[in-house]
Structures are given as structure tokens and as C-alpha cells.
Amino acid sequence: MAASLGVCRLHFRSLGGLDRFCLGLEPQTQRRCTSTIPAIKTPTGSKTADFVKKSKTFQAIQEERREQAERSVLISCPAKFSEKKFLDFFSKHGTVNKHFFYNSFGAYAVVEFSNKESIASLKESTGIPAVDHEAAVPFKSRLLSLKWPGIQSSNYPTPNFKEQSPPNIGDISNLLLQKHSVDEQLRCLTETLQLTEENISLRFLVCSLLGDIAGAYFPECIIRPFGSTVNSFGKLGCDVDMILDLDGIYARSQKKGSGLSLEYQVKTGPSERAVTQSILSVVGKCVDQFGPGCVGVQNILQARCPIVRFAHQPSGFQCDLTANNKVAMKSSELLFLYGHLDPRVRHLVFSVRCWARAHSITSSIPGAWITNFSLTVMVVFFLQQRSPAMLPTLDRLKELAGPSDKCVIEGNDCTIVSDLSKIALQKNTDTLEKLLQEFFEFYGNFPFNKASINIRKGKEQSKPEAAALHIQNPFEATLNVSKNVNAAQLERFVKLCQESAWLFQQKENLEPGSTQSNGSVSPWGFAALLAPSVASGTGVKSRRKKKTEPASSRIKNLLDSLKIKGGETVAKKGSANSSR
Ligand code: GTP
Ligand code: MG
Numbered sequence: 032m033a034a035s036l037g038v039c040r041l042h043f044r045s046l047g048g049l050d051r052f053c054l055g056l057e058p059q060t061q062r063r064c065t066s067t068i069p070a071i072k073t074p075t076g077s078k079t080a081d082f083v084k085k086s087k088t089f090q091a092i093q094e095e096r097r098e099q100a101e102r103s104v105l106i107s108c109p110a111k112f113s114e115k116k117f118l119d120f121f122s123k124h125g126t127v128n129k130h131f132f133y134n135s136f137g138a139y140a141v142v143e144f145s146n147k148e149s150i151a152s153l154k155e156s157t158g159i160p161a162v163d164h165e166a167a168v169p170f171k172s173r174l175l176s177l178k179w180p181g182i183q184s185s186n187y188p189t190p191n192f193k194e195q196s197p198p199n200i201g202d203i204s205n206l207l208l209q210k211h212s213v214d215e216q217l218r219c220l221t222e223t224l225q226l227t228e229e230n231i232s233l234r235f236l237v238c239s240l241l242g243d244i245a246g247a248y249f250p251e252c253i254i255r256p257f258g259s260t261v262n263s264f265g266k267l268g269c270d271v272d273m274i275l276d277l278d279g280i281y282a283r284s285q286k287k288g289s290g291l292s293l294e295y296q297v298k299t300g301p302s303e304r305a306v307t308q309s310i311l312s313v314v315g316k317c318v319d320q321f322g323p324g325c326v327g328v329q330n331i332l333q334a335r336c337p338i339v340r341f342a343h344q345p346s347g348f349q350c351d352l353t354a355n356n357k358v359a360m361k362s363s364e365l366l367f368l369y370g371h372l373d374p375r376v377r378h379l380v381f382s383v384r385c386w387a388r389a390h391s392i393t394s395s396i397p398g399a400w401i402t403n404f405s406l407t408v409m410v411v412f413f414l415q416q417r418s419p420a421m422l423p424t425l426d427r428l429k430e431l432a433g434p435s436d437k438c439v440i441e442g443n444d445c446t447i448v449s450d451l452s453k454i455a456l457q458k459n460t461d462t463l464e465k466l467l468q469e470f471f472e473f474y475g476n477f478p479f480n481k482a483s484i485n486i487r488k489g490k491e492q493s494k495p496e497a498a499a500l501h502i503q504n505p506f507e508a509t510l511n512v513s514k515n516v517n518a519a520q521l522e523r524f525v526k527l528c529q530e531s532a533w534l535f536q537q538k539e540n541l542e543p544g545s546t547q548s549n550g551s552v553s554p555w556g557f558a559a560l561l562a563p564s565v566a567s568g569t570g571v572k573s574r575r576k577k578k579t580e581p582a583s584s585r586i587k588n589l590l591d592s593l594k595i596k597g598g599e600t601v602a603k604k605g606s607a608n609s610s611r
Contacts, residue, residue, distance in 0.1 A: 132190045208555070373421060401521075
């Protein structure tokens with residue numbers, strides 16, 4: 032829950048956008064390895080794509096991963112060790128299903144057993160350490176340290192450590208420049224940035240470890256990840272958004288027979304929000320004082336959505352724990368569903384998010400910036416506008432829902448179909464290059480001054496309030512998910528869209544760049560869009576012939592060149608937007 036909360040992140044303010052993310056200063060995660068979704072070619076048929084037919088439901092996937100995490104342990108390893116001996120040791124407690132190693136201020140391993148009993152056996156043979164000059168909190172978690180007696184041999188073959196940090200901007204650009212088309216570049220970008228299978232497992236394990244702590248108070252609780260960890264748009268380095276789910280407790284309370292019955296005596300609070308705040312406050316305190324590896328715990332309970340924020344050092348994740356936030360989980364399911372309907376959706380979202388971050392349109396610091404969540408909804412809306420439409424409206428997803436999909440949260444009907452195979456897609460063969468270019472043209476021209484973005488209807492609606500940017504909350508129709516965005520930030524976004532649309536109109540930018548005398552390739556395609564922008568006044572070093580013109584005339588030419596049908600220029604529309 033990044034920027035929308037109106038609270039401060041502990042981040043490095045002096046570094047900008049993608050640089051900060053690529054330098055690995057954001058919470059670290061593992062490097063790409065396997066995809067969360069198999070690499071699939073763009074579908075061209077009008078029926079439900081094959082990969083959709085085979086998809087499990089969102090809930091089934093979450094449940095499977097959660098159950099795997101409950102059978103897993105996180106191990107701090109010595110600097111040098113033998114993988115074979117490591118596995119022999121853990122196999123004494125049961126069959127090891129999967130394991131992997133990674134680095135995060137030291138070597139760590141995730142070990143997944145095939146049975147939960149193995150964890151109990153492992154714990155039985157594990158001791159509380161004796162510490163000098165201090166006292167240990169005797170909390171028996173599933174974060175363990177492996178002690179390797181004697182002198183460690185440096186001859187052990189090094190296990191395959193999964194890289195922790197996201198790729199840096201130089202590596203991303205070099206990768207993109209080696210491709211042969213913009214479409215290839217955009218697919219490569221997704222593969223490079225997306226969460227790996229191991230990284231997702233680690234995220235679920237961290238939630239499960241946290242669940243053990245919260246379980247000291249509420250044994251039936253579950254801590255579930257939501258947001259970009261599960262919505263299929265997570266990139267390496269993104270935070271772990273978690274929900275403390277207490278539904279299990281209430282479910283048991285509601286089983287009433289006709290005879291005598293008992294009820295728990297409980298304390299009450301003045302409102303649900305107050306109860307949520309007090310629960311998060313004690314769990315936050317427990318995480319702070321007893322949670323191994325949890326540091327920098329901040330209770331941010333006065334925010335619109337109260338959270339406990341902390342860093343989990345062994346994984347390198349920044350974590351935001353909330354409670355009583357079912358709508359956010361449903362929003363994650365909705366985005367997951369859109370992300371799985373057509374692989375182009377994810378490619379487009381990853382590229383737009385990356386582009387926005389490179390130009391500091393989004394930020395990890397809360398403020399008046401557009402958030403990744405808003406950007407994703409904007410991409411969905413744009414794809415609903417294609418002809419033929421690439422994505423169904425939210426109303427259509429509700430129509431397709433079965434009885435078991437019925438979902439009402441705090442009076443809001445959040446029903447959507449869970450079985451993806453029920454969704455028939457229209458035939459749309461647009462290339463990624465075309466989609467990205469037209470995304471920029473669409474929002475470079477969008478009448479933000481009067482229209483609201485509404486994915487429920489899949490149509491622009493009249494703006495109900497004076498906010499600069501109005502994006503209707505998918506499940507809470509009276510709320511605007513981009514209320515925080517001010518006119519200046521919106522104007523920057525619009526200008527950057529116009530500039531990027533213009534850059535894509537220059538054919539020279541769409542073909543592999545020429546190799547310079549020093550062997551480097553000039554930026555082209557998506558890589559050219561990541562270069563500093565004209566609109567932000569920083570100049571574009573590699574923009575060939577535009578180089579020598581003064582910035583003001585370049586902007587004028589740029590805007591003039593963006594002719595739209597009917598003779599009206601984007602420049603006119605852009606100025607209309609900015610005058611609001
Ligand atoms: P990252 O920037 O990669 O962390 O993306 P994210 O999608 O995880 O965004 P963030 O951490 O800011 O928020 C987590 C989730 O909370 C989102 O995916 C949404 O489901 C939900 N969310 C965030 N902001 C809003 C909002 O303004 N309104 C609603 N309804 N949900 C929101
Ligand atoms: Mg997030």
C-alpha cells in the first residue's frame with residue numbers, strides 16, 4: 032500500500048525513479064528465474080485462449096501457495112557449505128519437496144517439506160541460542176540458523192544462489208537493444224522484471240512466518256499477501272502487502288445449533304476501525320519485540336487504511352500489514368483476472384509502469400503521484416476501449432459470475448466471475464507496439480478535465496468531483512482511487528504521454544538503432560522512451576536530429592506533430608487539461 036496511504040516510507044529521497052529501483056535500494060527480492068505465467072504468444076482467436084482454459088482460480092492458487100509456505104522453513108546458512116550435506120541434514124526430518132538459496136545480507140535457503148510434520152520434527156531438534164551479554168526472546172519461529180561445526184571447506188561447490196537485486200537500468204537497456212522489434216522488447220521487459228516463482232514462494236513464506244506471530248493472539252488468523260505480490264503485475268523489488276484475515280474466527284462463531292450454546296465474552300471498541308487499529312497495534316508490537324528478522328516497525332494506524340510497516344531483513348522485503356481490508360484483496364483478484372486473460376495485458380502494464388517509474392511519474396514516496404494501482408486501472412480501461420475490445424468490463428465479469436462467486440463487502444457488490452474459462456475474448460490482433468503507442472495517444476488526448484475513468488462500465492463517465500484525475504474505485508463506486516493526484520502531476524503525465532506518442536511516430540525510433548563507432552547501439556524502441564524527457568526539460572541526448580533545436584521549439588514541434596483525426600491537435604487538448 033504505497034503512496035495512497037499518505038504516510039512516509041523510509042527511502043532514499045535523493046535518487047530518482049528507476050535509478051533507485053534499479054540500484055537495488057528498494058527492498059530486495061530475487062532475480063528472475065521462472066515466470067509466474069508461462070510465456071505465451073499473443074492470442075489471435077476470438078474464443079477463450081487455451082492458457083485461460085487451463086488456469087486455476089485466483090483463490091485456488093493463493094491457497095496452494097499458502098499451504099506450501101506452511102510446510103516451509105527459512106534458513107540462515109553459513110558462508111560456505113555443502114549443498115549435499117545441507118539436503119542430507121534436512122531430509123532426516125522428511126522429504127524435501129523444493130529448496131533454493133539466495134543472498135540477503137548473508138546466505139539463506141527456503142526449504143519446503145512435503146509434510147507439515149517435518150517442521151515439528153525439525154523444531155524439536157532445534158535449540159534456543161545462548162547469547163552473550165544479552166537475553167534471547169525464546170520465540171520458536173520457522174526462521175532458523177544452520178550451524179556448521181568445524182572448519183568450513185572452501186572446496187564445496189557453490190550452490191546456485193538466486194540473485195536478489197532487480198536488474199539495473201544499464202542491464203535492462205542493453206537487453207532491450209539486443210531485440211529485433213518493440214514487441215520483443217516489451218516481452219523481454221516483463222520476463223526481466225516480473226517476480227520469479229521462488230520470489231513469490233518467499234513472499235508467501237514471510238506472510239506465513241508473520242502468521243505464526245499473530246497466531247499467538249488469534250490462532251485461527253491467516254496472513255495473506257495481496258497487491259502486486261499476487262495480482263500478476265508485481266515486479267522484483269515491490270513491497271509485500273499483507274492482510275491479517277480473521278474470518279476463520281468469525282466463521283466458527285456463527286455456527287449455532289438450536290439448543291444451549293455459549294458465546295465468548297469479548298471486549299468491544301467504538302467502531303470496526305478502532306478494533307482494527309487496536310488489533311494491528313498489538314500485532315505490530317509483537318512483530319517488533321518478538322519477530323526475528325523484523326526491523327524498523329512503524330505503526331501507522333491513523334492512515335485511511337491503518338497499517339503496520341516493517342522490513343523483513345532475511346528476505347529483504349518491505350512489508351505493509353493491514354487488517355479488515357477485503358476490498359483490496361478483491362481488487363487484487365480483479366487485476367489478476369485481467370492479467371491472465373491475455374498476455375499482452377501484462378506486457379503493457381509492465382512497460383507502462385516501468386516507463387512511469389523512469390520518468391518519476393510514480394514514486395515509492397507517498398504524495399501527489401499517480402500510483403501503480405491507478406496506472407494499471409488506466410491500462411485496463413484503455414484496453415476496454417479497443418475496437419474490438421481486448422478486455423471485458425467489470426459489469427460483464429459480474430454477469431458471468433456463478434452463485435459461488437457472489438461477494439458483498441461492506442455493502443458493495445464485489446461479485447466477479449472466478450472461472451476464467453467462462454470469459455470469451457473478442458478477436459483483437461493488435462501488436463504490443465501499436466497498443467503502447469495508442470495508449471500514449473489515448474491518454475495524451477484524454478479529456479481529464481471532465482471525464483472519469485470507469486472500468487465497471489468500460490466507458491468514460493462524467494466526473495463527479497473536482498479532483499484532477501478521477502478513476503472510479505472498481506468496487507467502491509463513490510471513491511476515487513487517484514484522489515491524491517494533483518493537477519501538476521497529471522499535466523506531467525499527459526505531456527509525457529504526448530512526447531512518447533510522438534517518439535513512437537518517428538519510424539527511426541521503432542527500428543533497431545545503428546551501432547556507433549564505440550560499439551554501443553543508439554537507443555530505439557522502448558529503450559528510447561526511457562531516456563530523459565523533453566517535457567521534463569532535461570533534454571534528450573540521443574534524439575538525433577532534434578538535438579540541436581532549443582527545448583521550447585522541440586516541445587512545440589513535438590506537440591504540433593501530434594495531429595489527431597478531425598484536425599484538433601493534442602497540444603490544444605493538453606493545454607485544456609492544464610488549465611483546469
Ligand atoms: P506496487 O507499487 O508494485 O506495490 O503495486 P501494488 O498494486 O501492490 O500497490 P500498493 O502496494 O500501493 O497497494 C496494494 C493494493 O492495495 C493494490 O494492488 C490495490 O489492490 C489496493 N489499493 C491500493 N491503492 C488503492 C486505492 O486507492 N483504492 C483501492 N480500492 N485499492 C487500492
Ligand atoms: Mg504493493
